[in-house]
Every structure is written in structure tokens, then in C-alpha cells.
Amino acid sequence: MNKIDYRKIYELLNRHEILDYDCGQLCSAACCRPDGCYDEDVINEDYLIDDPDGEMGIFLYPGEEELTKLEDWQSHSVEDAEEVGFPENWGSVTFVSCGGKAFCKREKRPLQCRLFPLTPHLSEDDELSLIYFPDDLPYRCPIIERQLAINEEALADLLEACRMMLEDERVCELIRSDSERRYEEEQDFITVYPK
Ligand code: SF4
């Protein structure tokens, strides 16, 4: 199994921000609120809570924990992958709890934080693209809601990072199964890059 060089991916993705300003200003950084205290105007009233005690978890891709486990501003918990809806071939999955934006070392934040509000998608022809994160969240991300233009350089780097991640069959399996589910459920999604 090919191992992903997360250090290389972090370096690649540290080169460009997705917008020319801090998008957290638009929503008081809703996606970095472990306390779930979202601004009223970004709360998703339609969000169905199936686990009222659960926090919004950030998962780490397989092997990414090797890079982040020494970060004292993050705490990690390990779950059985299948039990929490990840592919069986992951074995286990590590979740991060981060304490919020005030504690974040941005250049060391997990890959999932770097990809949001996008997510990788594989078409039925196996073409890789980036789409707006299409699943329901307790808040509405203004970038998705307003379809704000994302920097082309950042998009190209994110797509390249996802290509590198596909080298690992476990990540490939996750991206493929998420993509297939979208087709099976006839979920609406918007392709951002490449158009
Ligand atoms: S990605 Fe979306 S939800 Fe997160 S800080 Fe930026 S605008 Fe807000």
C-alpha cells in the first residue's frame, strides 16, 4: 500500500488560501466552533441532529495522525472505522478535537479542514473533481451558500493534493464510496473544479 506523504501535502496546501481574506469573518468561523455556538444567521434550521451529544468531528486520513499527534492543541480519539461509517479497510479512524480557532496552528491543521468547504468526488468515469461539501451540517457555510469564487491556485493545489491521496487505497475507497452514495441517493452537488 502506498503511504501518503502528508508533510508534502501540508506544504503544498500552505501555499495559497482559498479566498483573499479570512472567510471566518463571514460566519464567526462556524466550521471551527467545537462548542456548536454558531451565529444566528448561519444556523441551519433544517439540520437533523441524530446524535445530540456528539461534537462535530474532524477525522484524520489514514497515517495523518503521525504528523499531528505531537500537536498539543489537538486531542485525538480513535474509533473502530466500520462502527463510525468509514470503509472496513481503514481498521480504525482518528478524530481530532481542536479547541477552536484561538488555539489553531493554521499551517498544521488537518487535511479535512483544508479541504472544506470542498470535498473530492469521483465521477462514474473515474474523473476526480472538487465539489462543494454537499452533506447537511448544523451551520450553512457562506462560501457554499453564496458560491463565492475560490482562488484558482488554491483549487489546483487542492486537486493535486487529492490526486496524491488517491494513491492510498483506503482513501481511494472512502472517496469512491462517498461518490457512489451521491449517485445512488441522487444527491444534488455542485462541481467547483475543474469546471
Ligand atoms: S469555510 Fe465556510 S464555514 Fe468555514 S469559516 Fe469559511 S465561510 Fe465559514
Ligand code: SF4
Ligand atoms: S483545527 Fe483549526 S481549522 Fe480545523 S476546525 Fe480546528 S480551529 Fe478550525
